[in-house]
Amino acid sequence: MAENREINIHVPVLARVEGEGALDIAIRDGHIADLKLRIYEPPRLFEKFLEGRDYNEVPDMVARICGICPVAYQMSAVHALESIFGAQPSPWVRAMRRVLYCGEWMESHSLHIHLLAAPDFLGYDNAIAMARDYPDEVRRGLRLQGLGNAIIRLFGGRSVHPVGVRVGGFYRAPDQQDVSALLDKLRAALPDAEALVAWTGSLNLPQDDQSFTSVALRHPDEYPMNEGRIVSSAGLDILVAEYEHHFREFQVPHSTALHSLLHDQPYLVGPLARLNLNLDRLPEQVTRALQATGIAFPSRNMFHSIVARAIEVYYALSEAVRLLEGYEYPSAPCVPVVPHAGVGYGCTEAPRGILWHRYETDDTGRIMIARIVPPTSQNQARIEEDLRRSLDAFGLANSDEDLRRRAETVIRNYDPCISCATHFLKLTVRDYP
């Protein structure tokens, strides 16, 4: 009689995602009657905070939106502002921004693969339990994450935030000897990253193909990070400035993060979408590692996201090595910027997908209006659509516990970063005799 049962699944606080979210599913007569991914972090007010601020303050301020991807927020912001002021970053600035972004991808993806996603596929409740049986794999993940962080620190003005970034470039250039020391460690880790790809490819991932539209940046000759046109698997190919003509953001009652649709349809951003649309931009050794997994890309299976993240860790490490091998101390770490009034757009590939910014400035470069569209809000509609389909495919007759686990696993494929504004240590005080 399982088909006729009424099931309500409430996951009041989703574990192993960044931020505060919940999931409600109601199943009636063997069908999903209602499904809501509820995001109840207080709405972020950063767009308003930025109004009236000087353009120079923007990179520091937007870095605070996310503790995991501050570089992404800085990159979209500086590109948008430079497009208003007509500033053209030097080749050195362009290369070093890419290195910085490599660091963030490595850090964010390594964390997600090992500590948030892998326990799902190996049958553990959390990474700590998994680490007892897979200590070498987890240590390898921590090393790759640590190297990503070391790249970011190379450019950081302070240890806590990557404030080394400014409109026009960087506040200072890293010393040659610091670059050389880090480069040795990065080179030595290349086999680790290649092994990581093979490991994720060997996981027993569910098979669940779905049709969805992938959206990512595309650059004429690079795997996309800071520059490119916005393209989709359905043939979209537009300038970053044309985003608002095609994508629509709107509020839904059950979430404090805006939903977003492309031509009124849900779409996917993030590592799997990026890889699906940019396979021909990977260097040879990374392509070889991908082919060795035996998984065919482009992939329509969202569970392949963990493999896409591993591929991007390997790519980012290889790219950082390539760019730092040619490192030369520059005559200036930034180009001059002359502010004036205008409207500008920036879109870069955050670890979780395209992050779109729009700014309006006055003639002194003060921010009049800011708009920020983060990747997780863009993926929300797709996550809900995916949950309906994948739970149906999984079988609604499964136990509540199995349905809850599958739903959480599906959500984690997207690595949602709902918000990470604070990190208070929650303590339960007990008295010991």
Place this chain on the structure above:
Amino acid sequence: MIPIRIIGIGSPFGDDRLGWEAAEAVRRSGLLGHFPQGLVSVQCCDRPASGLLMLMEGASHVILIDAMRSGAVPGTVRRLQDEEIEMEAALLSSHGFGVAESLALGRTLGMLPARLVLYGVEVCNLDQCDTLAPETVGALPMLVERIKEELLPEG
């Protein structure tokens, strides 16, 4: 490899800056002058998740300073050592991977320093502002004093 490390954990939001401000206060206190160069370091980190383990790598004695919410009077300082930290800190925080999870992972993998101490300071103000609440600021001198006693027991 610096054997003794003091690490302030925080984020830019209101009282969550506590760890950073405390690390700065330790640096200003002249405490480091009591030790040969290269023996003790002070650093800050922003919501490090498991990156905390790499920050502690190779150290023999680590003192962590973090904002704490336990329902105590704001400004209260608590000291926890070794296993106590993971036992008392919520193990499944909704924020992905926190300090407690990182330390539990580090223990499983044998990556923790021989001596690990956490000073938690009860905080109250979670605003998006750049300053600490007066109650939290008031706790800093006592916190610095306790860290001094910890590292210079002979006074």
